[in-house]
Amino acid sequence: MDGPPILTAMQMRAAEQAAFDAGTDPYALMEKAGAGAAEIIWRTGHRRDTLVLCGPGNNGGDGFVIARLLRDRGVTVRVAALGESRTASAQRARVAWDGPVEDMLIAAGAGQVVDALFGTGLTRGLEAPVAARLCELVEGATLSHAVDLPSGVGGDDGALLSDVPRYGICVALGAFKPAHLLYPAAGQAGRLALVDLGISLPGTVRRLGSPALTMPGPDAHKYNRGLVVVIGGGMAGASQLAAVAAARSGAGAVRRLAIGGMVAEPHAIIQRRAEQGDAVARELEDERIGAVLAGPGLGLDQEAGGRLTAALGSGRPLVLDADALTWAAKDAALSVPGGSILTPHEGEFQRLFGDLRGSKVDRALAAALRVGSVVVYKGPDTVIAAPDGRARVASGGSTWLSTAGTGDVLAGLAAGRLAVTGDPFRAACEAVWLHGEAARRSGAAFIADDLLRALPAAIAARL
Numbered sequence: 001m002d003g004p005p006i007l008t009a010m011q012m013r014a015a016e017q018a019a020f021d022a023g024t025d026p027y028a029l030m031e032k033a034g035a036g037a038a039e040i041i042w043r044t045g046h047r048r049d050t051l052v053l054c055g056p057g058n059n060g061g062d063g064f065v066i067a068r069l070l071r072d073r074g075v076t077v078r079v080a081a082l083g084e085s086r087t088a089s090a091q092r093a094r095v096a097w098d099g100p101v102e103d104m105l106i107a108a109g110a111g112q113v114v115d116a117l118f119g120t121g122l123t124r125g126l127e128a129p130v131a132a133r134l135c136e137l138v139e140g141a142t143l144s145h146a147v148d149l150p151s152g153v154g155g156d157d158g159a160l161l162s163d164v165p166r167y168g169i170c171v172a173l174g175a176f177k178p179a180h181l182l183y184p185a186a187g188q189a190g191r192l193a194l195v196d197l198g199i200s201l202p203g204t205v206r207r208l209g210s211p212a213l214t215m216p217g218p219d220a221h222k223y224n225r226g227l228v229v230v231i232g233g234g235m236a237g238a239s240q241l242a243a244v245a246a247a248r249s250g251a252g253a254v255r256r257l258a259i260g261g262m263v264a265e266p267h268a269i270i271q272r273r274a275e276q277g278d279a280v281a282r283e284l285e286d287e288r289i290g291a292v293l294a295g296p297g298l299g300l301d302q303e304a305g306g307r308l309t310a311a312l313g314s315g316r317p318l319v320l321d322a323d324a325l326t327w328a329a330k331d332a333a334l335s336v337p338g339g340s341i342l343t344p345h346e347g348e349f350q351r352l353f354g355d356l357r358g359s360k361v362d363r364a365l366a367a368a369l370r371v372g373s374v375v376v377y378k379g380p381d382t383v384i385a386a387p388d389g390r391a392r393v394a395s396g397g398s399t400w401l402s403t404a405g406t407g408d409v410l411a412g413l414a415a416g417r418l419a420v421t422g423d424p425f426r427a428a429c430e431a432v433w434l435h436g437e438a439a440r441r442s443g444a445a446f447i448a449d450d451l452l453r454a455l456p457a458a459i460a461a462r463l
């Protein structure tokens with residue numbers, strides 16, 4: 001579940017400075033960055049005529065290195081700059097290019113365009129003429145690459161500070177930045193590549209990687225593999241989707257506490273009736289319970305509130321989703337026990353934590369700290385945040401997931417993995433990855449029920 005680190009501009013500069021303090025030569029680091037980026041560009045564009053756009057800082061310095069190295073491979077390369085190079089490394093890279101430098105605002109286009117105008121040093125949107133010309137050059141090219149970041153995005157939060165064209169590839173240098181994975185900036189590159197600069201990086205915030213899952217041991221039985229209880233409500237289908245997802249996520253046994261009709265299929269789900277809070281409380285006295293899920297289809301009437309109160313007071317590990325989050329947002333008296341997993345979508349997050357500021361990662365981390373629980377802040381860029389400061393950012397999720405019931409499936413997966421692992425952060429990461437993988441395997445135009453059928457193969461691939 002641990003992908004590469006994601007660093008803010010300040011963290012990246014601190015990591016680079018630590019490398020310099022330990023003896024790394026700044027220009028050598030720029031040459032390494034440029035060489036890594038040039039290799040990726042060469043593999044994609046080969047000898048295609050190339051225009052490299054160089055900005056005034058070290059991003060531009062990378063661009064001069066890239067231009068020189070592509071020229072050394074026989075590529076016809078032109079460089080167009082935006083003003084003079086202002087840093088020692090960039091000036092050195094410009095001298096090493098030792099070729100003509102055109103004016104970016106009037107330079108002619110090319111089949112392949114490399115954007116080395118601005119990276120993590122961007123402090124505001126591009127001037128309008130610069131942004132307009134950049135868009136023309138990139139949109140007029142067959143192949144386009146953004147060096148470190150597309151120029152014009154807010155590196156730390158993924159905002160678009162001015163018009164930003166869409167690139168074929170964004171080549172991250174040294175580490176991913178939040179803008180590589182957070183929308184809307186994440187939507188401005190078709191593919192992400194990462195050049196490792198060999199400097200040590202803090203790893204508390206990372207891209208979500210694929211989990212290492214395990215088979216049940218020889219001594220496994222349905223209760224020590226993890227018992228999940230899903231609390232039902234008026235919409236039986238929602239809690240049933242969640243219950244089946246929990247069972248197919250690897251839990252040993254799943255009980256669904258129904259209030260109305262029992263759902264016959266699949267037989268593996270144990271259906272029990274518990275409408276009032278006290279009946280639910282009795283059901284949750286079972287010490288073997290590894291996770292309780294409340295929310296999918298729970299309802300917002302008084303009886304539903306009683307069932308939720310019983311879950312919150314049960315002392316069992318909790319996953320709170322959907323209606324449970326709506327209850328928590330409207331009734332401040334309902335306190336979320338620490339060690340839970342919350343799975344808000346954008347609207348639920350705003351209702352619960354709308355006062356928080358900063359990037360989606362910052363806000364997810366602040367929310368997790370506030371409630372002492374893991375927060376899965378869903379979206380095309382789902383952030384999983386733990387109270388201890390760890391966070392994982394998922395990417396590549398299928399947009400077909402925007403269909404009814406997929407949230408119920410994710411909540412069920414989180415409850416199932418929580419019952420299996422006993423670790424809320426690990427369970428949430430595994431659940432988000434399995435959810436995305438099941439969607440990838442389900443192809444196009446799938447419905448939530450299809451995700452359930454894709455889960456065994458998704459799990460098998462990670463054993």
Ligand SMILES: NC(=O)C1=CN([C@@H]2O[C@H](COP(=O)(O)OP(=O)(O)OC[C@H]3O[C@@H](n4cnc5c(N)ncnc54)[C@H](O)[C@@H]3O)[C@@H](O)[C@H]2O)[C@H](O)CC1
Pocket residue numbers: 013016026029030033055056057058059060062087117118119120121122123124125126127147148149173174
């Ligand atoms: N630090 C290193 O050793 C390495 C950095 N790498 C590359 O460097 C950039 C970050 O470089 P930096 O000089 O800090 O900033 P930029 O090149 O991104 O920006 C240049 C410069 O532009 C000014 N500026 C900011 N906003 C605007 C604007 N809207 N219009 C005009 N000018 C603007 C600001 O003053 C900046 O100083 C990083 O992304 C990497 O590409 C290497 O990768 C490794 C070595």
Ligand SMILES: [K+]
Pocket residue numbers: 059115116117118119146147148149150151
């Ligand atoms: K750039």
